[in-house]
Amino acid sequence: MRPHVVAQLAVSIDGATTGFEADQARFYAMATLWQEDVTLVGADTILAQDSAVRTAPKPGPRPDGPLLAVVDSRHRVHNLDALRELGYWSDVLALYCDQTPARAPDSTTKELVTGYDRIDLAETLTLLGRQGAKVVRVDSGGTLIGALLDQELIDELALLIHPVVVGHGPYWHDFFTTPLDLSLANAETFHPGLTWLRYCIAGGPLEEGETVGGDG
Ligand SMILES: NC(=O)c1ccc[n+]([C@@H]2O[C@H](COP(=O)([O-])OP(=O)(O)OC[C@H]3O[C@@H](n4cnc5c(N)ncnc54)[C@H](OP(=O)(O)O)[C@@H]3O)[C@@H](O)[C@H]2O)c1
Missing domain, CATH: 3.40.430.10 (Dihydrofolate Reductase, subunit A)
Structure with a gap:
């Protein structure tokens, strides 16, 4: 649901x-x-906070916090590990599509892939719901x-x-x-x-x- x-x-x-x-x-x-x-955020909102994230305290993930899900079809966001450490969220989830540029082979970021050249927002929400959101x-x-x-x-x-x-x-x-x-x-x-x-x-x-x- x-x-x-x-x-x-x-x-x-x-x-x-x-x-x-x-x-x-x-x-x-x-x-x-x-x-x-789940906190659902667009890539441009994350990019606008890039320098603030760099200098913010990093107490580590908050186990009882929400999941941060970032809409990023074009893989423009590269600070997901830092976002995870901010103390607001329990973890981060990158939302990608089929045509999203390749990720680093050693990337450990969790990802959800929907849509062809842009993420499919409806399917993403349905899948998040299936995962318990x-x-x-x-x-x-x-x-x-x-x-x-x-x-x-x-x-x-x-x-x-x-x-x-x-x-x-x-x-x-x-x-x-x-x-x-x-x-x-x-x-x-x-x-x-x-x-x-x-x-x-x-x-x-x-x-x-x-x-x-x-x-x-
Ligand atoms: N006043 C407030 O409450 C508030 C809150 C947050 C942010 N802000 C400010 O707002 C600015 C950023 O906001 P913004 O509106 O430019 O960007 P945004 O809200 O971050 O939205 C851009 C994101 O939406 C995705 N998107 C757009 N149309 C889509 C579609 N049809 N299907 C799937 N994904 C789609 C884009 O996808 P791609 O992945 O393809 O690029 C991108 O990731 C910043 O200056 C920030 O500081 C203000």
């Missing part, structure tokens, strides 16, 4: 995912709500979440909205072309001006001509 998939993002009022200082402490405190089995939390700047939303693979969306307007993207969603039908599950505010919104996804992106919140 497919796990429950939640996408969590820190965003500005205008929906930007970068270009402002996100409240990381609050973001990761809220992330503990789900006690996810009940909750997957997606930590992404928007690209990976967009692909998952397009394929109706996200059940819940949680936005930590910061009181700033960035004025440019990248945005967590393609607002102008892809409508979404969301159902509010919870709203909270936190000092200093943060808004926390949790939504259920009503049924994936709407078809052309279908009305948000209506029958179409």
